[in-house]
Amino acid sequence: MLSSSLMNNSLCLKDSSLSFGLNSRRPAAADTRRRSGRWKSPEAAAIPNLHLPMRSLEVKNRTSVDDIKSLRLITAIKTPYLPDGRFDLEAYDSLMHMQIVNGSEGVIVGGTTGEGHLMSWDEHIMLIGHTVNCFGSSIKVIGNTGSNSTREAIHASEQGFAVGMHAALHINPYYGKTSMLGMVSHFETVLSMGPTIIYNVPSRTGQDIPPPVIHAISQNPNMAGVKECVGNDRIKGYVDEGIVIWSGNDDECHDARWTYGATGVISVTSNLVPSLMHSLMFKGVNSSLNSKLMPLIKWLFHEPNPIALNTALAQLGVVRPVFRLPYVPLPLAKRVEFVRIVKDIGRENFVGEKDVQVLDDDDFVLVGRY
Incomplete structure (x- = not known):
């Protein structure tokens, strides 16, 4: 029986003259090489692209990068929960249906708004696959398969494209951060998997994706564009260079679209008022509607997203009032304020059919283990 160390070494040898048959001996030539000091250690770890990425030759759902580039309204869809913290797929499907009938062209599954960072990868990929299976013929499904670990981002993207997502959303490595060259290498690696949107939100990652990085990857055939949260001046610079951009800021998206040339928006607010x-x-330009929506948008983002959105959807009765910690609902005063906002904009413009409620503190369920 081979020793464990010998077995481990055998996995790394490529084109070696060593033989591990029970009755075999190392050839004399190998003995000579070792004695002469000219033996080279195996280089299997340095051999690229033998098995990564494990992408299929089939284009899932026949999605082209141009199909993604043309999307104008993409909703960062909320993930609803049951009281035990598991996904509430019935409520999720209802939310998806409301997005489709009100004109959303794409959804981000498991993004910041969808709380992908609170999911296991099994949950994450399951939800992407479920969305594709149920709604993939009616709306583009963009899976958030980004990670601060390139290895995890590759693996998640392989699985996401395998279950049929139309595109991936990838963020720059956060917390640990990296150099500009490291960012380029990270993005080039994940771009090889399929159509991809790059997501720049320095307030969450702690590091900006600067224009030189975007320029370096902009010619990659799988590069669909950038969700940009830095602001409209940055957006204009990219648009002038022919790079497709979606605004990541709902409060700036009207001007980004009609003044600065953004293709559209990846929106949180459209969870509530998709039409x-x-x-x-x-x-076209509609400053009046933009102003009408501004109190709602400001309310949604006065605490870190998705705290207010989760609270609002519960008040509208379209999801159960269940929060996965560390998120907790907004306080009573803010819930009262939301009821006023709904009445000002018109209940008919919001998702769901139930009357908006303030809800009591005791109505909310906070789940730490699920």
Whole structure:
């Protein structure tokens, strides 16, 4: 029986003259090489692209990069929960249906808004696959398969494309950060998997993706564009260079679209008022509608997203009032304020059919283990 160390070494040898048959001996030539000091250690770890990425030759759902580049309204969809913290797929499917009938062209599954960072990868990929299976013929499904670990980002993207997602959303490595060259290498690696949107949100990652990085990867055939949260001046610079951009800031998206040339928006607000956000992106300059929506948008982002969105959807009765910690609902005063905002904009413009409720503190369920 081979020793464990010998077995481990045998996995790394490539084209070696060593033989591990029970009755075999190392050839004399190998003995000579070792005695002469000219033996070279195995280089299997340095051999590129033998098995990565494990992408299929089939284009899932026949999605081209141009199909992704043309999307104007993409919703960062909320993930609802049951009281035990598991996904509430019935509520999720209802949310998806409301997005489709009100004109959303794409969804980000498991993004910041969808709380992908609170999911296991099994949950994450399951939800992407479920969304594709149920709605992939009606809306583009963009899976958030980004990670601060390139290894994890590769693996998640392989699985996401295998279950049929149309595109991936990838963030720059966060917390640990990296150099500009490291960012380029990270993105080039994940771009090899399929159509990809790059997501720049320095307030969450702690590191900006500067224009030189985007320029370096912009010619990659799988590069669909950038979700940019730095602001409209940055957006204009990219647009002038022919790079497709989606605004990542709902409060700036109207001007980004109609003044600065952004293709559209990846929106949180469209979870609540998809038809109005559709109008904002499709029907030309509408400063009046933009101003009308601003109190809602400011309310949504006065605490870190998705705290307010989760609270609002519960108040509208379209999801259960269940939060996965560390998120907790907004306090009573803010819930009262949301009821006023809904009445001002018009309940008919919001998702769901139930009357908006304030809800009591005791109505909310906070789940730490699930």
